[in-house]
Amino acid sequence: MEFKKSAIVLGAIAAVAGLGLMASHAHAAGTEFGITNARADKDVDTYVHKTFANQVKAYHKVAPSLWPKNKNVNQYAIVNGVDDKKFWMVTPTGKVSDMTKKEALSYDIDPQPISGWFMSFNAHGKSGAFMAVTNEELHDTKRLVRYPHLGTYDLFITYAHEMFHATEQEGWASPKKHYNAEQNEYMKHTDARRIRLQLQEQLMAAYTNKSEKSLAQALATYRYYKQNYEKDYKATFEDDRMEGTAYYYEIRSSLFAGYPDKVKTMKQNDAAVRTLFKQNRLAYLDSGAYAETYNVGALASFVLDWQADKQGVSRDTWKKAMDSAKTNPMDYLDKHAKIFYIPPYKATMTNAEYKTMYKKILNYKNLAD
Structure with missing residues (x-):
């Protein structure tokens, strides 16, 4: 599977993407959506092992049913803890292994100390998403409550959303002309x-x-x-x-x-x-x-x-x-x-x-x- 090389700063996109920053708790029939008390990861290492890996595992159990002949399946993740300069590989089954920076770079990624950094990768028989996270982001309450449909830090959202672009949509037809390629908001209209x-x-x-x-x-x-x-x-x-x-x-x-x-x-x-x-x-x-x-x-x-x-x-x-x-x-x-x-x-x-x-x-x- 061939991916277009892509690198995106998700923090800038989120500001214009219609993604809520201050979602309140929601209760219905005993179900709570949004940030919960269970969300208490103190550092990126704990977050990757305890939260993100389990989300990836749960996702891949249902991924084939989410889109016809879904191509956004069997996707790996490489996560970079910016502050402590650590790297982890997360498999589609939720297994986490440490990586050296040299091992991570062999996947043709370009680590940047920037909030929300994302790239797709395809190397060594594995494809998936490379994402960076800082401790500041992890502890930012506004980020934690950004998406009530997840209820925790939004790294998984990047993984699901951007990899849908990179895999499933990669094979879709493109228009002869994109009339707003510059992503102008036309607020004067x-x-x-x-x-x-x-x-x-x-x-x-x-x-x-x-x-x-x-x-x-x-x-x-x-x-x-x-x-x-x-x-x-x-x-x-x-x-x-x-x-x-x-x-x-x-x-x-x-x-x-x-x-x-x-x-x-x-x-x-x-x-x-x-x-x-x-x-x-x-x-x-x-x-x-x-x-x-x-x-x-x-x-x-x-x-x-x-x-x-x-x-x-x-x-x-x-x-x-x-x-x-x-x-x-x-x-x-x-x-x-x-x-x-x-x-x-x-x-x-x-x-x-x-x-x-x-x-x-x-x-x-x-x-x-």
């Missing part, structure tokens, strides 16, 4: 940003409540956006597919890996996602032409799962369609949702109300100026 935030709210309500009314409203919003903001629609189209499905995959994977005693089946995973959306709503909302693609694409993906079940078709059907550059989760949902009546588009907030809501989201995520 206030009307488009307002409409896309409204779309996220409606998709979340549709999935959380199994509401066909909310889905019909979401489809009306999307069609209005597509018809009236063609330039913005083109700018978000590809990342709704690539980042949206990767974020969907991340959430599904993290719930299985982070809560193995409570989330064992896809039915339990579905219930957990609905609990997250109900009780950590702001964590799964964002605005910005690039930032919001994570949420729009992921939320549409969850709705597609619900619709597939309702229509009696395999969830794999919509997933297989994503390897085409001519569709994305939201476009596919618009074409395949069976809704009897789509109402006229109706704005749910003014531009001023949108700006207030966006500031609330930034404050929640601790990103406001």
Whole structure:
């Protein structure tokens, strides 16, 4: 399997990726999501052996079922403890072994003392993710509560999300032209940003409540956006597919890996996602032409799962369609949702109300100026 050489500083991406920084505890039917008292790793060594390795092991037990003919399986991890200059190899079965720096470098990686450093590797018959973590990150409470769908430090999220890009999506078709390759947020397009935030709210309500009314409203919003903001629609189209499905995959994977005693089946995973959306709503909302693609694409993906079940078709059907550059989760949902009546588009907030809501989201995520 050939991977494109990639190196990403995840800390910078997280600031715009729609990933919540201040998720509160969530309780439903005795299930807690978000940071827990059990999360008490004092150093990177303990974290890798006690927490991350077990997450990797739990993930690989279910990975083949998470995507049709999933390529994001049998993936290793090399973790670099930046402060103590240690390296560990974590196998797909969760076994951890020490590595010398020389051994680690033989995998053609490039260690950098930077928060969130990531690279994919493919050497010595092993493929996977190289990731770096600092003690400061490990003990940063805001990082610990960043993702309620994991409930612990987010190294596993990098492993699941970025390796989905590097493996599964590597074989997907690319568009002839990417209209927002520079990841411009187009925040001056206030009307488009307002409409896309409204779309996220409606998709979340549709999935959380199994509401066909909310889905019909979401489809009306999307069609209005597509018809009236063609330039913005083109700018978000590809990342709704690539980042949206990767974020969907991340959430599904993290719930299985982070809560193995409570989330064992896809039915339990579905219930957990609905609990997250109900009780950590702001964590799964964002605005910005690039930032919001994570949420729009992921939320549409969850709705597609619900619709597939309702229509009696395999969830794999919509997933297989994503390897085409001519569709994305939201476009596919618009074409395949069976809704009897789509109402006229109706704005749910003014531009001023949108700006207030966006500031609330930034404050929640601790990103406001």
